[in-house]
Amino acid sequence: MNKDMTTLKLCLTALAAMLGVATAMAQTEKKDTVDYSLNLQEFVVKSTAPRTKMRNGAMVTRIVGSPLESAGSVEDMLSRVPGMMRMGGQLQVIGKGSPIYYINGRKVQDLEELKRLRSQDIREVEVVNSPGAAYDASVNAVVKIKTRRQQGEGLSGRFDVSDEQALKSGNNNLTSTLNLNYRHEGFDFFGGVTFQNDYLDGYRSLLEQNTYLKQNTNSIVSHTQTGYTQSDQKFSRMFFNAGANWQFDDDNFIGVKLERGIWLKNRYWFEMEEDVLRNGMKEDYLKSESDIKYKNPNTLLVNAYYNGKIGKWGIDANVDYYSQCDKNDNHVNEQAMSGMRTVESMTENKSHLFAARLIAEHPLWTGKLQLGGEMTTVCRDNDYRISGVDNIFDRMSKVNEQNYAAFFEYGIMIPKAGMLTLGMRYEHVAFDFDDKTDPMRSVKRNHDDFFPSLSFGTRLGDLQMQLSYGIKTTRPSYYQLRSEIDYSSKYTLQTGNPLLENEIRHTLDLSGRWKWIAFNVNYLHIKDAIYDWTTPYDDNGVVMIGMVNFDRPIDVFSAFVNVSPTVGVWTTSNTVGVQKQWLSFNLDDPREATGRRHVNYDKPMLIFNSDNAFRLKHDWQLELNSQFYSKAHYRNVKLMQAYWNLTAAVQKSFLKDKSLVVRLSVADIFNTAKQDALLDLGNYTLLKGDVFGEGRGNYSFHRVSLSVRYAFNATKSKYKGKGAGQDVIKRL
Numbered sequence: 001m002n003k004d005m006t007t008l009k010l011c012l013t014a015l016a017a018m019l020g021v022a023t024a025m026a027q028t029e030k031k032d033t034v035d036y037s038l039n040l041q042e043f044v045v046k047s048t049a050p051r052t053k054m055r056n057g058a059m060v061t062r063i064v065g066s067p068l069e070s071a072g073s074v075e076d077m078l079s080r081v082p083g084m085m086r087m088g089g090q091l092q093v094i095g096k097g098s099p100i101y102y103i104n105g106r107k108v109q110d111l112e113e114l115k116r117l118r119s120q121d122i123r124e125v126e127v128v129n130s131p132g133a134a135y136d137a138s139v140n141a142v143v144k145i146k147t148r149r150q151q152g153e154g155l156s157g158r159f160d161v162s163d164e165q166a167l168k169s170g171n172n173n174l175t176s177t178l179n180l181n182y183r184h185e186g187f188d189f190f191g192g193v194t195f196q197n198d199y200l201d202g203y204r205s206l207l208e209q210n211t212y213l214k215q216n217t218n219s220i221v222s223h224t225q226t227g228y229t230q231s232d233q234k235f236s237r238m239f240f241n242a243g244a245n246w247q248f249d250d251d252n253f254i255g256v257k258l259e260r261g262i263w264l265k266n267r268y269w270f271e272m273e274e275d276v277l278r279n280g281m282k283e284d285y286l287k288s289e290s291d292i293k294y295k296n297p298n299t300l301l302v303n304a305y306y307n308g309k310i311g312k313w314g315i316d317a318n319v320d321y322y323s324q325c326d327k328n329d330n331h332v333n334e335q336a337m338s339g340m341r342t343v344e345s346m347t348e349n350k351s352h353l354f355a356a357r358l359i360a361e362h363p364l365w366t367g368k369l370q371l372g373g374e375m376t377t378v379c380r381d382n383d384y385r386i387s388g389v390d391n392i393f394d395r396m397s398k399v400n401e402q403n404y405a406a407f408f409e410y411g412i413m414i415p416k417a418g419m420l421t422l423g424m425r426y427e428h429v430a431f432d433f434d435d436k437t438d439p440m441r442s443v444k445r446n447h448d449d450f451f452p453s454l455s456f457g458t459r460l461g462d463l464q465m466q467l468s469y470g471i472k473t474t475r476p477s478y479y480q481l482r483s484e485i486d487y488s489s490k491y492t493l494q495t496g497n498p499l500l501e502n503e504i505r506h507t508l509d510l511s512g513r514w515k516w517i518a519f520n521v522n523y524l525h526i527k528d529a530i531y532d533w534t535t536p537y538d539d540n541g542v543v544m545i546g547m548v549n550f551d552r553p554i555d556v557f558s559a560f561v562n563v564s565p566t567v568g569v570w571t572t573s574n575t576v577g578v579q580k581q582w583l584s585f586n587l588d589d590p591r592e593a594t595g596r597r598h599v600n601y602d603k604p605m606l607i608f609n610s611d612n613a614f615r616l617k618h619d620w621q622l623e624l625n626s627q628f629y630s631k632a633h634y635r636n637v638k639l640m641q642a643y644w645n646l647t648a649a650v651q652k653s654f655l656k657d658k659s660l661v662v663r664l665s666v667a668d669i670f671n672t673a674k675q676d677a678l679l680d681l682g683n684y685t686l687l688k689g690d691v692f693g694e695g696r697g698n699y700s701f702h703r704v705s706l707s708v709r710y711a712f713n714a715t716k717s718k719y720k721g722k723g724a725g726q727d728v729i730k731r732l
Helices: 002-032 074-078 726-731
Strands: 052-055 058-062 084-087 090-093 100-103 122-128 142-147 154-166 172-184 187-214 220-247 253-278 281-310 313-336 339-364 367-387 395-414 418-435 443-460 463-474 485-489 492-495 503-514 517-527 530-536 543-549 554-563 570-588 596-601 605-615 620-629 632-634 637-639 643-654 660-667 677-680 684-688 703-712
Touching: 052 463, 052 503, 058 503, 074 122, 084 620, 220 281, 281 485, 313 485, 339 485, 530 684, 570 632, 605 632
Parallel strands: 100 142, 492 543
Antiparallel strands: 052 058, 058 122, 084 090, 122 142, 154 172, 154 703, 172 187, 187 220, 187 684, 220 253, 253 281, 281 313, 313 339, 339 367, 367 395, 395 418, 418 443, 443 463, 463 503, 485 492, 503 517, 517 554, 530 543, 554 570, 570 596, 570 605, 605 620, 620 643, 632 637, 637 677, 643 660, 660 703, 677 684
16 A cells, blocks of 8 residues: 555656646747747548449449549530440430439420530539439439539629531531529529520431332332432520529528520521432432421420428429420422422421429438329420422311329338338329311320339448339320321321320349449330331322331340549540340331241440540640440341541640630541441331431531630539429420
């Protein structure tokens, strides 16, 4: 005990001495006014986070801080996001086709917005291969785009201008955008304007179409049309948007937004020149010139929303009003061996939509329950008038459609297993097509359908996986449901089909991610698929282009692997994929002894995309990107040649805050982004050069692009509106 006390006294004495020394040092420091400090060497930990990861079964790609941040437009950026590709001029999710897009929860109405928005503004992109019950049953895939979240008060803005010039044609696209935002405390006021001027000159495409008929003598008569088409287009338009947003606490937002699209000019010229052969002998010569003037194809969208929390309930409510009016006059001058003919036609469409959607979510046990409902009402009037041709008549029709939907989705975490999510969506659709010209062609029908969804996600170390199953549908567009006959030329007519049924798709999807390797495997089983179908219209070689539902199912398999490592200044993203379909027909073909021919469309498409960026000193960036897909069968079309697009770009940021960005790129360097196609329907075949050329319209791939972007201040709109009834707007 005495030893312990002695030891304790010694310790206390030593501690007192140390404190005394420290006090003396402090007094000395104060007296000498010398600041003694200890500087540690900087300790830096370097690590490269995966650019793409899985979150709730979706592939999420981080854009900010990656080479994709400098891709240019959001459209260019998306074509390089793992899991996506550009098929012709159209962005697609591999194996799923065209997705719908959301920007900060707001549905993108006009895909031109993807060209106007710049990649520098994007924080991340989420690709949802298997949308659940919360989405409309017609949605194949969803791409969610989230912009950078920056704070700040006062006025901010951004100005962008870009010009794209085709290297071997008069194709030019000039776009300029100004966006402003004023923020004060919880209020946001924002607006913007975009001007776009496009010029397409001399786009040519070769074509050859054949029809085969059997005469009473059992001899085969062939009609061949061979020649070229050429199209020219000039249009300019402006887009306006304005809105307000109020964040009255950390969890609650309310706002309204208005978008207006106005066409200043839109004129389209189309020329077709061809020889018409009967059994290989020239029978006629046709030259057709069309002058189409589009008048007032304007749009208006008003969206109001509330997004927030009431107790433990999360609420997302949206109300939309959308109107669209378009009118076009088509003047056709046609020269044939039998003489001249002038055909005049006028088409006018007026559409109105009202939609409302409410989604609520609440924690339940160890998971989350989501409930929702949606209501959409559409009214569309169509007026079609034609003169100068026999056997084609005026048409007046009206479409009324109501869609009422309700859904639930529940996700629960199973300990040591993973996340199980199940959902169910019910939709009641009342469709009324009133043909005022011919009541016998009117259609009225109701659909009551259930669309289940099921998914399970798990994690094994660094490996993340999710398996999903769901049932989806595709509803025909209102244009496909039209009843009038459009006059294209003396030998080509087009029409719709009010009797088209909805497609039904069963989809099974497996997605995964391991470090910087991502993969996806998908299987589709499609019933009542909607396709273009061309048939002989008479015995003189005239054909009718229409729409049909296939009488047999289609099976489609797709798979891809994406590898995205970073090595020093080099970041590369490489996607290897395959897409194969099983589709066959028994076609009417009088050239066969049986009068029928069996055709298979099952040649797989091989896909290889490679994006490479080099981030150099002084804010320079160099890029070399490549897209390739092989010959294949795509739906009922045979793609006759491989497609390859090689693009190079250089970019430089200026000023201390890097607010000025200049980018120069050359796309499709070797002019190989083309693909001829063959359509074989038995008694009708069509061979067409560069089948995707018209699809990309005024956006030629073989081009040079220059863009300049300047941003000041740092505020971003807090607008949270998501929109309602967006699938119907797309069909309009």
